Amino acid sequence: MTAEAAPNILTVMIEDYYQVGAFSRVIPSSHWGRFEARVKGNTETTLDLLDETGCRATFFACSWIADHHPEILAEVARRGHEVACQGYVHHNIRDMTPETFRDDVRRSRDAVEQATGLPVQGFRIGRGWIGPRDLWALGVLAEVGFAYDASLGPIGRAFADKPGWLTVHQHPTEAGPLWEVPVSSLGVAGWSVPISGGNYLRQLPERPLRWAADRWVRRQAAPLVMYFHVWELDADQPSIAAAGRLQRLRHYRNLDAMTARVRRFLEAFPFTGIADHLDLSSDREVAATSTAAEAPAAAVETRRPLTVVIPCYNEETALPYLKRTLERFAATAGAPYDTRFVFVDDGNQDATWTILGEYFGDRADCQLVRHGTNRGVAAAVLTGIEAATTDVVAVIDADCTFDPHQIATMMPLMEDGVDVVSASPMHRLGEVVNVPAWRLALSHGAAFLYRLVLHHKATSYTSCFRIYRREAVAGMTLANEGFCGMAEILGRLDLAGARIVECPAVLEARLLGRSKINTVRTIADHLRLIARLAAARWLGTPLPAGRGAGAR
Numbered sequence: 001m002t003a004e005a006a007p008n009i010l011t012v013m014i015e016d017y018y019q020v021g022a023f024s025r026v027i028p029s030s031h032w033g034r035f036e037a038r039v040k041g042n043t044e045t046t047l048d049l050l051d052e053t054g055c056r057a058t059f060f061a062c063s064w065i066a067d068h069h070p071e072i073l074a075e076v077a078r079r080g081h082e083v084a085c086q087g088y089v090h091h092n093i094r095d096m097t098p099e100t101f102r103d104d105v106r107r108s109r110d111a112v113e114q115a116t117g118l119p120v121q122g123f124r125i126g127r128g129w130i131g132p133r134d135l136w137a138l139g140v141l142a143e144v145g146f147a148y149d150a151s152l153g154p155i156g157r158a159f160a161d162k163p164g165w166l167t168v169h170q171h172p173t174e175a176g177p178l179w180e181v182p183v184s185s186l187g188v189a190g191w192s193v194p195i196s197g198g199n200y201l202r203q204l205p206e207r208p209l210r211w212a213a214d215r216w217v218r219r220q221a222a223p224l225v226m227y228f229h230v231w232e233l234d235a236d237q238p239s240i241a242a243a244g245r246l247q248r249l250r251h252y253r254n255l256d257a258m259t260a261r262v263r264r265f266l267e268a269f270p271f272t273g274i275a276d277h278l279d280l281s282s283d284r285e286v287a288a289t290s291t292a293a294e295a296p297a298a299a300v301e302t303r304r305p306l307t308v309v310i311p312c313y314n315e316e317t318a319l320p321y322l323k324r325t326l327e328r329f330a331a332t333a334g335a336p337y338d339t340r341f342v343f344v345d346d347g348n349q350d351a352t353w354t355i356l357g358e359y360f361g362d363r364a365d366c367q368l369v370r371h372g373t374n375r376g377v378a379a380a381v382l383t384g385i386e387a388a389t390t391d392v393v394a395v396i397d398a399d400c401t402f403d404p405h406q407i408a409t410m411m412p413l414m415e416d417g418v419d420v421v422s423a424s425p426m427h428r429l430g431e432v433v434n435v436p437a438w439r440l441a442l443s444h445g446a447a448f449l450y451r452l453v454l455h456h457k458a459t460s461y462t463s464c465f466r467i468y469r470r471e472a473v474a475g476m477t478l479a480n481e482g483f484c485g486m487a488e489i490l491g492r493l494d495l496a497g498a499r500i501v502e503c504p505a506v507l508e509a510r511l512l513g514r515s516k517i518n519t520v521r522t523i524a525d526h527l528r529l530i531a532r533l534a535a536a537r538w539l540g541t542p543l544p545a546g547r548g549a550g551a552r
Contacts (some may be wrong), residue, residue, distance in 0.1 A: 092128045148151065157190070202253070378478055395467075
């Protein structure tokens with residue numbers, strides 16, 4: 001390394017708020033494309049902060065970022081910083097074999113190099129750390145041509161017997177030496193505690209961390225290694241409602257203080273990137289990718305008309321996620337259908353109506369309908385079905401707790417003579433993901449009682465996710481227009497002799513915004529409805545008349 005190089009190393013992880021390990025249980029990587037992307041603004045904030053403090057850094061990015069936001073990596077390189085890679089998405093090393101790891105890092109390196117036009121020399125694991133039993137991965141990295149790795153985690157008792165591994169060093173592998181750049185840590189009673197990295201830097205008190213960093217710089221010949229994530233400089237990021245309390249504490253605590261804290265570290269210590277510090281150079285050229293000739297367009301087949309109705313009430317937080325989810329649905333699972341959308345604003349009290357207009361108001365395949373006051377989700381569903389112009393109408397929640405891609409599984413069940421296809425996560429082939437146990441218990445209990453009084457013995461009666469034959473519900477009125485009204489729609493159809501088919505589905509916890517269900521009131525409404533349905537079936541007592549559909 002050169003004498004001119006700054007003595008300390010800074011690495012920055014380019015990832016968005018929904019890609020973090022704390023949310024991996026509730027947000028699979030297949031859902032990343034549905035979220036509002038804030039990574040561009042957060043990366044620009046980070047670059048400006050580095051410019052202001054005169055620091056340079058190595059930025060690590062997974063190749064999902066390279067594929068979806070190549071302009072971000074190009075800007076990082078243009079501003080004079082090194083860009084290195086992680087895997088395609090954020091894998092934990094324990095979930096991979098040497099073969100899958102080798103293929104993943106090659107794919108990742110290729111994607112990042114295509115985004116920047118520069119060779120990639122370094123790697124960092126996307127999730128977790130490389131521990132004592134994962135050292136085989138370093139051999140793979142050396143074998144495929146990386147010059148360094150920054151994944152070793154000297155945390156707790158890991159590598160306590162190898163003090164030379166706690167600082168920047170060359171790690172021997174069968175494929176040759178590989179530079180290793182572990183995050184800096186302080187020994188406390190035989191345990192290693194990170195002093196300048198990410199969550200530790202944000203969560204722990206700043207004063208002892210600064211003392212430890214000062215001590216390191218004064219006493220260590222090796223560089224202080226610091227890292228953070230670009231999303232940690234974004235105090236206004238959306239809140240992931242489905243995350244548990246511990247995950248939310250880990251992710252959101254001290255976000256409002258992080259920018260100032262990072263600034264103070266950057267002003268106190270000189271930092272540069274890894275390749276600059278190690279004085280690395282690469283003669284390897286970036287391989288150009290060839291663009292395949294476009295295949296001739298296939299003949300356009302007649303597509304089945306389909307309207308998708310989305311009732312919305314105070315969903316301004318979830319609308320960016322909904323927009324991207326519907327775009328992905330239209331381009332993939334919805335492609336075989338002539339799909340149009342009806343959004344029903346159910347008397348919203350926030351900016352939902354305004355945002356709906358911005359997102360969908362000018363689209364020929366979208367229609368916006370508005371209730372003057374909040375009437376309830378079932379009323380909004382009937383209003384949307386009334387506004388539809390197709391024979392078949394699908395209904396989904398705006399919170400996307402049911403993935404609309406599942407419509408492709410439900411549509412084939414909408415055969416001649418079928419009036420409703422109802423999605424059920426309680427079906428033996430269905431699934432629920434991160435939904436509280438108490439909510440499942442209530443759903444099972446309600447389904448048991450409805451089965452006692454209705455002809456169709458379904459496993460769920462409360463789902464909003466259904467496909468209707470429009471004529472089957474035309475002119476229907478409801479006594480309960482809220483959440484219980486979804487069961488009332490199914491109950492009225494059941495007593496009228498409609499043919500109802502149940503389809504297994506996957507229900508996930510709400511990710512953005514909050515649920516509007518009043519649990520106690522909803523339980524009382526269901527018990528009242530079950531009694532009325534029983535009286536209608538066995539005593540001939542007509543169900544109470546209610547209001548019909550329509551925007552009022």
